[in-house]
Amino acid sequence: METLNYKELGLKAGLEVHFQLDTKEKLFCHCLTNLIERKPDFTIKRFLRPVLSEILEKDIVAEFEESKNRYSIYEAYNNETCLVELDECPPYELNEEALEVALQVAKLLNAKVVDEIQVMRKQVLDYSNTSGFQRSSLIAYNGYIEIKHGRVGIASISLEEDAARKMQEGKEHVVYRLDRLGIPLIEIATKADINNPEQAKEVAAYLGMILNSTGKIKNILGSIRQDVNLSIKNGARTEVKGVQELSLIPLVIKSEISRQLNLIKNGKKIQPEVRAANLDGTTRFLRPLPGASRMYVETDVSQILTKDLVKDIRLPKLIYEQVNELKNKYNLSNELSNEIVKQKIDFEYYHNKYKNIKVGILSGMLIMYKDEPNIINTLDLLNSGKITKDVFDEAIHGNLDLSKTKIDIKKIEDELKKIIEEKPELSVNAIMGILMGKYKGKIEGSKLIELIQKHK
Amino acid sequence: MLLKFNIYFLEYKSYLIYSFLLWLMKKNICEAGDYVEISTKDEKFKGCLIPSTNKDIYVLKLDSGYNIGINKNKIKKIIRLKKFSAKKENIGKIVQKKNLRTISILHTGGTLASRVSYETGAVSAKFTAEEILAMFPELKEIANVHSHLVSNMFSEDLRFSHYNLIAKAVQKEVEKGVHGIIITHGTDTMHYTAAALSFILQDLNIPVILVGAQRSSDRGSSDSGLNLLCAANFIVKTNFSGVAICMHESMSDENCLILPGLKTRKLHSSRRDAFKAVNTLPVARVSKQGKVDFISSYEKRSSKKLKLKLINEKLKIGLLKSHPHMYANEIKTYSNFDGLVLEGTGLGHMPINKIDNLTKENEVIYNELSKLSKKIPIVMTTQTLFGLVNMNVYSTGRKLLQAGILGNYTDLLAETAFIKLAWLLSNYNKTEVRGLVNKNLRGEINEKLNKEFLE
Numbered sequence: 001m002e003t004l005n006y007k008e009l010g011l012k013a014g015l016e017v018h019f020q021l022d023t024k025e026k027l028f029c030h031c032l033t034n035l036i037e038r039k040p041d042f043t044i045k046r047f048l049r050p051v052l053s054e055i056l057e058k059d060i061v062a063e064f065e066e067s068k069n070r071y072s073i074y075e076a077y078n079n080e081t082c083l084v085e086l087d088e089c090p091p092y093e094l095n096e097e098a099l100e101v102a103l104q105v106a107k108l109l110n111a112k113v114v115d116e117i118q119v120m121r122k123q124v125l126d127y128s129n130t131s132g133f134q135r136s137s138l139i140a141y142n143g144y145i146e147i148k149h150g151r152v153g154i155a156s157i158s159l160e161e162d163a164a165r166k167m168q169e170g171k172e173h174v175v176y177r178l179d180r181l182g183i184p185l186i187e188i189a190t191k192a193d194i195n196n197p198e199q200a201k202e203v204a205a206y207l208g209m210i211l212n213s214t215g216k217i218k219n220i221l222g223s224i225r226q227d228v229n230l231s232i233k234n235g236a237r238t239e240v241k242g243v244q245e246l247s248l249i250p251l252v253i254k255s256e257i258s259r260q261l262n263l264i265k266n267g268k269k270i271q272p273e274v275r276a277a278n279l280d281g282t283t284r285f286l287r288p289l290p291g292a293s294r295m296y297v298e299t300d301v302s303q304i305l306t307k308d309l310v311k312d313i314r315l316p317k318l319i320y321e322q323v324n325e326l327k328n329k330y331n332l333s334n335e336l337s338n339e340i341v342k343q344k345i346d347f348e349y350y351h352n353k354y355k356n357i358k359v360g361i362l363s364g365m366l367i368m369y370k371d372e373p374n375i376i377n378t379l380d381l382l383n384s385g386k387i388t389k390d391v392f393d394e395a396i397h398g399n400l401d402l403s404k405t406k407i408d409i410k411k412i413e414d415e416l417k418k419i420i421e422e423k424p425e426l427s428v429n430a431i432m433g434i435l436m437g438k439y440k441g442k443i444e445g446s447k448l449i450e451l452i453q454k455h456k
Numbered sequence: 457m458l459l460k461f462n463i464y465f466l467e468y469k470s471y472l473i474y475s476f477l478l479w480l481m482k483k484n485i486c487e488a489g490d491y492v493e494i495s496t497k498d499e500k501f502k503g504c505l506i507p508s509t510n511k512d513i514y515v516l517k518l519d520s521g522y523n524i525g526i527n528k529n530k531i532k533k534i535i536r537l538k539k540f541s542a543k544k545e546n547i548g549k550i551v552q553k554k555n556l557r558t559i560s561i562l563h564t565g566g567t568l569a570s571r572v573s574y575e576t577g578a579v580s581a582k583f584t585a586e587e588i589l590a591m592f593p594e595l596k597e598i599a600n601v602h603s604h605l606v607s608n609m610f611s612e613d614l615r616f617s618h619y620n621l622i623a624k625a626v627q628k629e630v631e632k633g634v635h636g637i638i639i640t641h642g643t644d645t646m647h648y649t650a651a652a653l654s655f656i657l658q659d660l661n662i663p664v665i666l667v668g669a670q671r672s673s674d675r676g677s678s679d680s681g682l683n684l685l686c687a688a689n690f691i692v693k694t695n696f697s698g699v700a701i702c703m704h705e706s707m708s709d710e711n712c713l714i715l716p717g718l719k720t721r722k723l724h725s726s727r728r729d730a731f732k733a734v735n736t737l738p739v740a741r742v743s744k745q746g747k748v749d750f751i752s753s754y755e756k757r758s759s760k761k762l763k764l765k766l767i768n769e770k771l772k773i774g775l776l777k778s779h780p781h782m783y784a785n786e787i788k789t790y791s792n793f794d795g796l797v798l799e800g801t802g803l804g805h806m807p808i809n810k811i812d813n814l815t816k817e818n819e820v821i822y823n824e825l826s827k828l829s830k831k832i833p834i835v836m837t838t839q840t841l842f843g844l845v846n847m848n849v850y851s852t853g854r855k856l857l858q859a860g861i862l863g864n865y866t867d868l869l870a871e872t873a874f875i876k877l878a879w880l881l882s883n884y885n886k887t888e889v890r891g892l893v894n895k896n897l898r899g900e901i902n903e904k905l906n907k908e909f910l911e
Contacts, residue, residue: 045709045710051579051674052572071709083727086730088671088726088727090726114511114526115525116515116525116527117525118523118524120523125676132676132677132678135674138518138520138524156520217467219729295517295581297523297579305510305513305525374788407474
């Protein structure tokens with residue numbers, strides 16, 4: 001790909017990034033936000049038909065004609081999904097935990113929070129939502145971020161429900177699983193202030209950092225989805241959906257520019273359209289760009305005044321601030337500090353509790369073993385000197401006979417003296433090898449060297 | 457001095473501007489639907505003005521489609537950029553097909569068909585045949601459709617007068633010779649209306665099918681379409697006559713059930729399959745493709761001539777549910793009523809026994825019930841819904857029978873009993889009423905209860 005002068009090309013790009021929230025419950029019901037890999041307990045079959053507008057728009061009618069004979073199978077569970085996901089029951093109130101995260105994000109992105117939040121219905125007829133619409137509300141607008149490449153405006157921050165999970169698609173029907181439907185999503189749309197591909201990547205990374213600072217972002221494959229919309233001089237606005245990898249963003253932009261340039265060169269007119277990102281960074285046609293948004297009010301949920309809510313919003317420490325703090329306070333490496341923050345480990349708590357364990361070792365153990373059920377017991381043993389770090393792994397998995405750990409230093413010292421007496425020709429390393437083989441886990445290597453050097 | 461004057465002058469000027477703007481707003485120069493620009497201290501918003509539920513908030517539909525609320529006291533200026541003008545609707549003319557039968561759709565409320573305005577976001581109910589066919593084009597292949605608006609209200613607001621209005625509208629259509637009638641209805645009290653029409657429409661010789669939607673028709677997933685299409689298919693494909701309800705059989709959009717008008721109840725507040733036959737089986741099952749399978753025997757079309765036996769709109773009928781810790785005053789409330797239906801516990805019981813010092817009130821309840829029962833007919837039903845009233849099993853029941861409480865050995869739903877009592881009191885004298893309550897007149901009482909009714 002030749003180097004392009006983006007300024008000359010008049011590149012204007014914006015990002016739309018979706019973050020799945022790791023709240024306890026879904027946006028409009030009390031179901032948990034976990035995906036379920038078990039077979040569904042039951043399925044139901046549904047047909048959708050469009051809610052027409054006053055003027056019967058052609059596109060929506062055409063879409064309906066096309067999908068008229070299609071139906072959907074929804075996979076549901078007795079306990080993990082409820083009547084709300086099945087569209088058999090009106091929604092509950094908007095999830096407060098999710099709203100709090102959205103308001104935090106709004107503040108972190110210097111955006112203005114709307115005075116009254118209105119939940120909207122965005123009509124979708126692809127069966128990805130049982131109701132035939134996606135619930136979405138605009139929380140804040142007109143923010144900005146400052147990054148290396150300069151200031152980029154934030155057009156909007158919305159809170160919406162995730163769609164159902166597509167499991168299978170046939171000619172006449174599509175199978176969706178209801179586990180993902182209703183998980184809260186924050187959608188951030190930047191203004192078209194981005195004018196080179198690397199800047200786009202930086203914006204996405206920075207937004208990721210900000211969102212992750214809330215500690216409420218899901219950290220699984222597909223939990224962050226990026227759309228890029230862009231235009232160049234003499235081209236047309238296109239929207240590329242579903243860029244899964246941050247690193248792909250510049251490539252997607254470059255290949256879309258080349259595609260448009262190619263069309264321009266061949267005298268073809270570029271159509272405004274929605275395209276999908278391929279795994280190799282190229283894009284494919286998805287559908288024409290929709291006209292006016294098909295949005296109307298969700299009458300089943302009451303409006304929310306934000307004045308008092310905004311007052312109570314506490315801002316989280318940003319991730320890079322947290323990392324710097326760890327580095328400075330405990331003299332930890334960049335990698336360890338990053339990992340501790342990423343894994344949401346409360347290092348201060350562990351450090352105060354286990355003062356005898358060196359911070360480097362403590363952080364390493366926490367990063368490696370934080371999800372082990374035995375972690376606290378094993379750290380207790382390490383802290384009180386009953387085991388050494390060399391056998392931490394065996395100890396945490398219960399593979400260590402504790403009655404045999406940690407023998408008398410005196411006994412080792414006696415044995416050491418005996419070896420030196422019998423074989424004075426042995427080097428420190430050789431003696432070390434013999435004793436370590438025998439007393440691994442019972443004495444620290446550094447301590448042993450100290451002893452050998454003392455007696456040799 | 458001069459400076460001070462200048463400041464005063466400026467303040468005065470801004471005060472003038474402010475009051476002028478306030479006056480403009482108060483005069484309501486900008487109305488819902490107008491495309492406006494709203495300026496606050498440091499921002500400008502463009503969008504369509506939407507009616508707001510909060511008087512302190514202006515709701516604006518932004519170009520993105522989102523609605524946002526803006527505090528009125530923040531607003532400095534509103535300019536109308538474009539006046540609202542309702543778009544012309546573009547609906548085709550109906551072509552009557554000779555080979556198809558005619559169905560009349562009578563609307564009473566609830567919204568079977570809705571349109572949304574993407575400009576204002578408002579949802580409006582649609583009632584003309586043209587509009588309904590635009591929403592449900594499949595209907596064109598099933599029948600020729602006429603459509604009339606009888607009333608338009610939440611079904612919980614209906615009164616006896618509305619039953620008579622609907623019955624008269626049905627009679628008008630029957631006289632025109634239509635093949636069948638669909639009545640669209642809010643679901644909350646649909647089973648009351650079905651019961652009322654079952655009694656009022658004597659010698660009905662066509663199907664009158666009540667149809668509703670549990671999930672509003674302003675959503676793509678509404679059950680209204682399938683319910684309507686199944687009702688239409690049932691009408692044109694069978695020789696059924698009588699009043700029935702047509703609603704979803706399950707949570708899936710696969711089949712609807714035709715349910716008997718006098719023995720059906722809403723058993724869920726929101727599910728599509730909320731309506732169930734009680735103490736009997738459904739009449740028939742209709743598939744999405746229009747296939748009809750009868751489940752029970754039914755009344756067939758004949759040459760009978762429809763007569764209306766209307767309900768006296770002035771009657772006062774009570775409906776009282778028995779519960780622990782009752783007070784006699786609850787019974788006394790009905791002293792100037794014309795009839796009372798009791799929803800007793802179990803086999804048809806009320807708290808009427810004085811057992812100890814703590815149950816003295818129960819004795820007063822019994823006395824009040826006995827007194828009232830001499831004055832007006834009181835009918836016992838059971839709040840268990842399924843099963844029948846039998847007041848001969850326990851002494852409580854026998855005491856109630858002695859007090860003249862009616863309804864023994866019946867499986868009347870409380871709602872059906874309520875309507876039946878009103879209808880009997882409207883058309884028969886008091887002695888006849890007491891004799892007819894326990895008699896099966898239109899299929900409201902099932903004398904043979906089977907296991908499969910509650911599965």
